Amino acid sequence: MNIQEEARKMKLASPRMASTAGEVRNAALLGIAKALEENKTAIFSANAEDLAAADAAGISAAVKKRLKFDEGKLTACLDGLRQLAELPDPVGRVLLRREMDAGLILTKLSCPIGVIGVIFEARPDALVQISSLCIKSGNCAVLKGGKETARTNRALFMLIHAAAVEAGLPKECLLQAELHNEIGELLTCDRDVDLLIPRGSNAFVRYIMDNTKIPVMGHADGICHIYVDKDADQEKALRVIVDAKTQYTAACNAVETVLVDRPIATEFLPKLAKALADAGVELRGSREAAKIVPVAEVMDDDAFAKEYLDLILSAAVVDGPAAAAEHINRFGSHHTDSILTENDVAWEVFRALVDSAGVYRNVSTRFADGFRYGFGAEVGISTSKIHARGPVGLDGLMTYKYLIEGDGQIVGDYASGKAAFHFRDL
Numbered sequence: 001m002n003i004q005e006e007a008r009k010m011k012l013a014s015p016r017m018a019s020t021a022g023e024v025r026n027a028a029l030l031g032i033a034k035a036l037e038e039n040k041t042a043i044f045s046a047n048a049e050d051l052a053a054a055d056a057a058g059i060s061a062a063v064k065k066r067l068k069f070d071e072g073k074l075t076a077c078l079d080g081l082r083q084l085a086e087l088p089d090p091v092g093r094v095l096l097r098r099e100m101d102a103g104l105i106l107t108k109l110s111c112p113i114g115v116i117g118v119i120f121e122a123r124p125d126a127l128v129q130i131s132s133l134c135i136k137s138g139n140c141a142v143l144k145g146g147k148e149t150a151r152t153n154r155a156l157f158m159l160i161h162a163a164a165v166e167a168g169l170p171k172e173c174l175l176q177a178e179l180h181n182e183i184g185e186l187l188t189c190d191r192d193v194d195l196l197i198p199r200g201s202n203a204f205v206r207y208i209m210d211n212t213k214i215p216v217m218g219h220a221d222g223i224c225h226i227y228v229d230k231d232a233d234q235e236k237a238l239r240v241i242v243d244a245k246t247q248y249t250a251a252c253n254a255v256e257t258v259l260v261d262r263p264i265a266t267e268f269l270p271k272l273a274k275a276l277a278d279a280g281v282e283l284r285g286s287r288e289a290a291k292i293v294p295v296a297e298v299m300d301d302d303a304f305a306k307e308y309l310d311l312i313l314s315a316a317v318v319d320g321p322a323a324a325a326e327h328i329n330r331f332g333s334h335h336t337d338s339i340l341t342e343n344d345v346a347w348e349v350f351r352a353l354v355d356s357a358g359v360y361r362n363v364s365t366r367f368a369d370g371f372r373y374g375f376g377a378e379v380g381i382s383t384s385k386i387h388a389r390g391p392v393g394l395d396g397l398m399t400y401k402y403l404i405e406g407d408g409q410i411v412g413d414y415a416s417g418k419a420a421f422h423f424r425d426l
Contacts, residue, residue: 022089084376122146222252229341325353
């Protein structure tokens, strides 16, 4: 397959995809849900082969958790598809309607970005989420998943593409790239691919950015923090931290560092150490934390900029919410960070100073998810500040166009003073 030729076909088909009726796109989503449910045995069989290959390759347990596609993940995908179908159509929304002068109307209208290339980690449910969001938003998508789940991705893609075409979408709406060298080909398609969304390591995302002219949106590491304020409910805090670390350890929104306010450090850290030990989590800590509780490793400052994706947690002691924010902004990845406090002033300081896509109070960082936000699903998490930030749902896959409707007006009349603008929002 020649990716450049296929991308060109998708670019030419993208206006047809963008103009499909919302009812057709919703029917495609429901058809995909039906196809996945009816063919789950074949999907699980393909996934079992991928998992066996992962075992043979010695892939870590944390990564294998991402590779697995079972009843639970299928159910979550089906729920996401159905929720997405129920959401309002994002295409063709009037964002602005303004009378510039009598009989001269300006309209700002939402529209799909066009052709989106998504290169994502070895997680089969990501393929379902990404393709469904692109369909709902009227975008064409080139999908490149990790080689570790090649069999599962192939089984899912064939079902998804067939259901989409059967519902009436152009056959060029989705394309699966399976070979590693096709990533390089995709990066050269700056005339036909409008946006790239890479999901993976920091080094991988940086490689994509440095080797393409296509605009790139995405995040790399998920170095998330929880700050335990002196006015936190400590029992509540322990429950939240354990959830944020262990509920799904391999996720980018799992907490990696806990910061503890100095006035409660000697009281809270021993409680935290016990709760983590009971949950099978290894505790590492700063020199100050290590003087209060035993740690598996004493950490220097530069060691805190690390994403574990494993049952490992860092701990440090800080002086209040402003110092916590300073630590987070220095060592974090601007993904999601949470404060645990009953003090409104501490919350105001923390939320104002933390420069992250998600800033939470008294909840687990694991809530950073498009499905949990009610977006139906997400194509990824963006830690940039341009276009889209946080979980990227439908809005992040849209852009807009300006329409002007008139009756023979010319700029010369306005430049000469013969006519004048009288702006009025309609």
